[in-house]
Amino acid sequence: MFVSFREIKKQIKNSNEIILSDNNILSYGSNRICYLDESNPSTLIKIARHPERWKKDHRQSFSEWYVSKTVEPKNTECCISLCQSWVRTNKGPGLVVERIVDDQGQSTTLRKLLFRKELTVEYALLLVEKIVYKFSTTGIPASDFNIDNFVIEGDRTNNKLIMIDGFSPKKLNLKTRLLLQSKVLSNYYTKRKWRKTKSRFTDCAQKVYAGDYNFAAAMPLSDTSNSEGLKANQ
Numbered sequence: 001m002f003v004s005f006r007e008i009k010k011q012i013k014n015s016n017e018i019i020l021s022d023n024n025i026l027s028y029g030s031n032r033i034c035y036l037d038e039s040n041p042s043t044l045i046k047i048a049r050h051p052e053r054w055k056k057d058h059r060q061s062f063s064e065w066y067v068s069k070t071v072e073p074k075n076t077e078c079c080i081s082l083c084q085s086w087v088r089t090n091k092g093p094g095l096v097v098e099r100i101v102d103d104q105g106q107s108t109t110l111r112k113l114l115f116r117k118e119l120t121v122e123y124a125l126l127l128v129e130k131i132v133y134k135f136s137t138t139g140i141p142a143s144d145f146n147i148d149n150f151v152i153e154g155d156r157t158n159n160k161l162i163m164i165d166g167f168s169p170k171k172l173n174l175k176t177r178l179l180l181q182s183k184v185l186s187n188y189y190t191k192r193k194w195r196k197t198k199s200r201f202t203d204c205a206q207k208v209y210a211g212d213y214n215f216a217a218a219m220p221l222s223d224t225s226n227s228e229g230l231k232a233n234q
Contacts, residue, residue, distance in 0.1 A: 005062070005172075008062065008065070008086050011085055011087070012086045012087065012088055013088075015087040015088050016088070017087075017089060018037060018039065018045065018090075019089070019090050020037070020045065020047070020089050020094075021038075024037075024038060026044065026107060027107075027109070027148065028049070028221055029148070029165065029218045030049075030218055030219065031049055031056075031057040031058075031059075031060070032046045032047060032058070032060075032061065032165075033046070033047045033048075033049055033091075033221070034046055035089075035094075036099070037096070041099070042098065043084065043096050043097065043098060043099055044081075044096070044097050044099045045087065045094040045096055045097075046058075046061055046094060046095045046097060047089065047093075047094045049221070051091060051092030058093070058095065059170060059171050059172070060144075060165075060168065060170055061083075062172040063168040063169055063170065063171055063172040063176055064083055064095070064165070065086070065095060065172075066168070066172050066176065066180075067080075067140060067141070067176070067180065068080065068083035071138060071139065071140055071180075078138050078140060079131050079134050079135070079138075079140075079161070079162055079163055080140065080162065080163050080164075080167040081097050081098050081099075081100050081151075081162055081163070081164040082097065082098050083095055083096070083097050084096040084097060084098065097164070100151040100152075100153050100164055101151075101153070102152050102154065102155075103154055103156060107151050108151060109148050109150065110124060110128075110148070110149075110151070110152075110161065110205075111148050111217075114147065114205055114208045114209045115208050115209070115211070115213045117209065118156075119159070121205045121206050123159070124147075124205055125198075125201075125202065125205070127150075127159060127161045128145065128161065128201070130161075131161060131163060132190060132191060132194050135167075135190045136183075136186075136187040136191065137183075139179075139180060139182075139183040140167055140168075140186065140190065141167075141168060141169055141176070141179040141189045141190055142163060142167045142190045142193060142194075143166055143167075143168060143169050143189075143190075144165065144193075145166065145193065145194055145197045145198075145201050146165070146166060146204075146216075147204055147205055147208065147216075148218070149163055149164055149165040149166045149167075150162070150163055150164070151164050169189075
């Protein structure tokens with residue numbers, strides 16, 4: 001962990017500061033906000049919701065960065081949005097990740113697909129379980145199967161989902177390292193997490209499909225000026 005964190009701090013220190021605008025918020029979770037980088041529309045930047053405690057809010061970012069860098073050289077199609085680098089921004093340290101878009105250039109989440117009834121709940125479950133199977137062969141220890149963590153990629157008719165968050169344990173520690181070194185352990189970990197989450201995932205998907213878009217969504221942004229505009233555009 002210490003080697004990885006030293007590299008993270010070095011990347012942040014050596015990067016040019018990127019100016020982010022709240023008008024470019026694409027999504028947010030309980031700990032992080034995702035911004036579109038206007039200077040490079042093919043990437044997103046994940047920022048801590050509370051810059052004063054960015055290390056705590058970025059705990060999963062550290063883990064995702066480590067997982068991404070570990071699996072990237074070995075897998076050309078690993079079903080995750082790969083992390084690229086760490087940067088300085090006017091909102092605090094950020095993690096740059098590739099932006100996943102559909103054939104219309106939009107980042108469309110599973111939540112939106114279900115709400116628009118472009119997918120049934122049953123088919124959504126099938127697509128996620130295909131990813132779980134893919135993870136079992138590539139050794140990715142996914143932990144957070146939230147409907148907001150999946151985005152459709154490329155041609156919509158292919159219904160290819162990519163996991164953009166939660167494709168790692170919550171922390172970067174010895175457990176994470178061991179999971180990435182053993183496909184047997186990683187496979188067990190991912191399938192166990194999915195079994196424990198599947199009923200809650202299904203319930204959320206059914207509520208959204210029935211018309212309750214905000215069911216089980218992240219808490220609204222109270223410290224971001226564009227939070228109301230974001231909610232209105234969902």
